[in-house]
Amino acid sequence: MKFNPVIEHLKVYEPGKPIELVVREFGIDPKDIVKLASNENPYGCSPKVTQAVQESAHLMYRYPDDSMMALKAGLCERFGIDDDQLIIGAGSDQVIEFACHAKLYGGAKILQSEITFAMYQIYAAQCGATVIKSPGIAHDLDAMYALYKEHEPEIIFICAPNNPTGDSLDRIDIENFIERIDHDTLVVVDGAYQEYAAFKDPNKAIDPAALIQKFPHVLYLGTFSKAYGLGGMRIGYGIGSTEIIRSLYKLRPPFNVTTLSLVAAEVALNDQEFVTMAIEDCFKQMEDYKAFALEHQIEAIESYTNFITYRLDGITDSTYIADALLRQGIIVRDLKGYGLNAIRITIGKAEENQRFFNVMKQLLNSGQE
Numbered sequence: 001m002k003f004n005p006v007i008e009h010l011k012v013y014e015p016g017k018p019i020e021l022v023v024r025e026f027g028i029d030p031k032d033i034v035k036l037a038s039n040e041n042p043y044g045c046s047p048k049v050t051q052a053v054q055e056s057a058h059l060m061y062r063y064p065d066d067s068m069m070a071l072k073a074g075l076c077e078r079f080g081i082d083d084d085q086l087i088i089g090a091g092s093d094q095v096i097e098f099a100c101h102a103k104l105y106g107g108a109k110i111l112q113s114e115i116t117f118a119m120y121q122i123y124a125a126q127c128g129a130t131v132i133k134s135p136g137i138a139h140d141l142d143a144m145y146a147l148y149k150e151h152e153p154e155i156i157f158i159c160a161p162n163n164p165t166g167d168s169l170d171r172i173d174i175e176n177f178i179e180r181i182d183h184d185t186l187v188v189v190d191g192a193y194q195e196y197a198a199f200k201d202p203n204k205a206i207d208p209a210a211l212i213q214k215f216p217h218v219l220y221l222g223t224f225s226k227a228y229g230l231g232g233m234r235i236g237y238g239i240g241s242t243e244i245i246r247s248l249y250k251l252r253p254p255f256n257v258t259t260l261s262l263v264a265a266e267v268a269l270n271d272q273e274f275v276t277m278a279i280e281d282c283f284k285q286m287e288d289y290k291a292f293a294l295e296h297q298i299e300a301i302e303s304y305t306n307f308i309t310y311r312l313d314g315i316t317d318s319t320y321i322a323d324a325l326l327r328q329g330i331i332v333r334d335l336k337g338y339g340l341n342a343i344r345i346t347i348g349k350a351e352e353n354q355r356f357f358n359v360m361k362q363l364l365n366s367g368q369e
């Protein structure tokens with residue numbers, strides 16, 4: 001059977017290992033497994049969300065409200081934007097997909113930092129686009145600007161804070177960069193971890209309404225998967241000028257978000273207290289990760305997210321460590337595939353983190369190079 005030749009060269013995205021797989025592969029009791037691999041909220045979601053979803057369960061025989069009126073109203077109020085500046089997707093992933101399909105055709109290019117969220121290049125490659133990468137572990141905006149001038153890409157992706165490194169650009173630097181980009185180029189600003197960054201450092205906080213007001217060529221992305229604890233519900237959003245949103249809407253399949261996901265997101269948005277509790281605890285727990293790193297001479301990248309990245313150069317091999325942790329039921333993310341000898345650890349609850357420290361300590365002391 002013949003397929004679109006573009007598909008032949010595609011790599012399959014490797015998500016964090018699900019708990020089920022570790023249970024099966026290593027015969028570990030699910031209750032002994034600590035998953036610190038997918039940047040999920042260890043506190044789950046707001047109990048109000050769980051209750052609302054249970055109470056709405058009887059609605060699942062009906063198609064969802066395709067106007068997504070209630071959630072859109074909530075997001076418009078929260079961000080101070082208009083209805084026609086907003087699109088909701090099955091995860092912000094789906095909005096990335098829409099953006100790629102909307103802009104990439106006939107030998108198009110995207111520009112991104114070398115070590116960033118893997119889905120940008122996967123969707124771009126599905127559209128047959130070429131991926132241009134600026135080198136370095138952090139976004140290098142000067143290098144990106146030079147590459148933009150050289151290649152004239154259709155989309156530039158900026159991930160702030162960046163996954164899988166956890167660092168974040170300052171808002172002012174992002175704005176100064178976008179200022180110099182022609183309005184025919186779509187600049188996607190991925191704010192999947194903005195709730196964390198805004199809490200930790202106001203200089204990193206991005207106000208999507210102000211951003212799209214200034215720049216009609218920006219698409220801002222947000223998600224309910226991280227701080228709101230709704231990864232399993234697959235719901236996220238894009239905010240941009242009406243011109244951009246109108247085009248993305250044409251690519252949206254009807255009923256792209258489920259009834260229960262809409263309910264969950266709407267209620268989650270109204271419980272900011274829960275989100276603040278989770279973020280506060282995340283940064284409190286992160287102090288232990290920094291202390292552990294210091295004690296073991298590991299370089300921990302300063303993080304504005306709910307995960308921390310340990311660079312292991314000169315200490316050990318990230319794949320060895322990730323595998324050895326996995327055998328003991330602790331799932332982290334090996335970043336070797338990104339070209340980094342590093343592991344990314346989602347900040348868990350105190351007792352989960354303690355399990356990680358105990359096993360990690362043993363592994364480091366056993367001296368495997």
Ligand SMILES: *Cc1c(COP(=O)(O)O)cnc(C)c1O
Nearest residue numbers: 091092093117163192223225236
């Ligand atoms: C998790 C994540 C997303 C999207 O997640 P969805 O679950 O699809 O909303 C987007 N960008 C980055 C950088 C992420 O880490």
